[in-house]
Amino acid sequence: MLIFPLKQDTSRKIIHIDMDAFFAAIEERDQPHLVGKPVVIGADPRLTGGRGVVSTCNYVARTFGIHSAMSSKEAYERCPQAIFISGHYEKYRQVGLQAREIFKRYTDLVEPMSIDEAYLDVTENKFGIKSAIKIAKLIQHDIWRELQLTCSAGVSYNKFLAKLASDFEKPKGLTLILPEEAQAFLADLPIEKFHGVGKKSVQRLHDLGVFTGKDLLDLPEMTLIDQFGRFGYDLYRKARGISHSPVKPNRVRKSIGSERTYAKLLYNEEDIQAEINKNARRVANLLIKNGKLAKTIVLKIRYADFSTLTRRHSLEQARQDVESIQQHAWQIFTEIEENNSGIRLLGVTATGLSDQGQDILLDLEN
Structure with missing residues (x-):
């Protein structure tokens, strides 16, 4: 593999928007009596003979250790008082499209990653606003005013950091990572929090003595490439806040x-x-x-x-x-x-x- 010199592009302004507990939040919005109670979107195991899977849950339910992809049976065992809702997925999709239209008011460079999250490149935007933070605040305001839902936003100069930023403070968070702050932010971050690092890679990195971004920074590039191939090449750069992946508005998942x-x-x-x-x-x-x-x-x-x-x-x-x-x-x-x-x-x-x-x-x- 050819090794190219490191190039840092800090010229872009990228926002990552992540709707907060999206499916469950819609149910709470439409059924106010659910607010403050543990809500699980998934089949009620008492009605299905223990079958079913958790699609998502609200933040109250998460305090009991419930998470997406968990079996409904285990979710019930962790929280018998949880309210199970099979889900109204067409409604969720329609609300997701409404949120997407709000994004597109500000820029055409919108890359949806799922029904409830997207990247926006606002370097050049429809309102000529220079501050990406201001745009993120406006989007949060629009989503609350029009959809009565909240979202978290991350702002930085690339998609990798913007995604990390949106996860940093939820719900209703807004986190900015400036170029001069990226290295310190990544140094303190647990390696399992690095977007794109899966459970298997976490264990292999732990075996190499890598537990934080600072540990990753200390590993030579060729060591990472030898251990992880192309992914090691990317890890070396991400540890330094470098990622050049553009926002792709026409991305189609196959x-x-x-x-x-x-x-x-x-x-x-x-x-x-x-x-x-x-x-x-x-x-x-x-x-x-x-x-x-x-x-x-x-x-x-x-x-x-x-x-x-x-x-x-x-x-x-x-x-x-x-x-x-x-x-x-x-x-x-x-x-x-x-x-x-x-x-x-x-x-x-x-x-x-x-x-x-x-x-x-x-x-x-x-």
């Missing part, structure tokens, strides 16, 4: 997937099914968050000898519910010729994505 590599090979059928179900649960949660339906489910398997295969099933009707995805992913596995060498990686991906619409019948109870 697939949503989840995969895991296992240090200990999987042989037992029950373990394999459990891992397939975990991946399927993550995919279903992301489909719901992005307001997407999937027409095709893909299963990826990598064996002990590193041979890899992928198989797919087309669904009769586009879906997003976890049980359909789990069912089809497992069916794919059962149709694959038996291989006793052990599995080192499993992945589930949803493709053939379409926007969720009112004319599609969804199984929201599952």
Whole structure:
């Protein structure tokens, strides 16, 4: 891999907007008696025989340790008094589009990352406002006045830092990271808070003695590249506040997937099914968050000898519910010729994505 000199571009003004507990906040807005109570968007396990998955929850429910992609059964065990709402996803999508129209009042350079978050490049904006902080405040004001919802905003000179900033103080937060502040901000940040660093990478970084941004800063570039490949190249630059990814207003997501590599090979059928179900649960949660339906489910398997295969099933009707995805992913596995060498990686991906619409019948109870 060619190593290029470090270049720092601090000329852009980027805002990351993240709606606060979006689905649950809409329910609280429309049903004021829910305010102050633990609200979980997901099937009530008492009505489904323990089935279902948490799509999201409000901040009260999060104090009990509930989080998205958790099984509804576990959420109930953590907080029996929680109020479960199966979800009104078309309404959430419509509100998300309303928020997006507010963003576009200020700039056409809007890159939606999901139904409830987006990047905005306001370097050149429709009002000629020089201060990105002022624009972020105006957007927060507009969203509250018109939608009666809150959002958190992060402002910086690149997408990586703007995303970190929006996560820094929630809900209703507004955080600015200036170029001269970026190094100190990143130095104190736990490595698991770095956007794009997953659980597996966190453990590998911990093994290298990296627990904070400062620790990451001390590692040579070639060490990171040797350990992580292209991702190591990016990590080296992110530790220095460098990221050149532009805001892409026409970004179209073609697939949503989840995969895991296992240090200990999987042989037992029950373990394999459990891992397939975990991946399927993550995919279903992301489909719901992005307001997407999937027409095709893909299963990826990598064996002990590193041979890899992928198989797919087309669904009769586009879906997003976890049980359909789990069912089809497992069916794919059962149709694959038996291989006793052990599995080192499993992945589930949803493709053939379409926007969720009112004319599609969804199984929201599952």
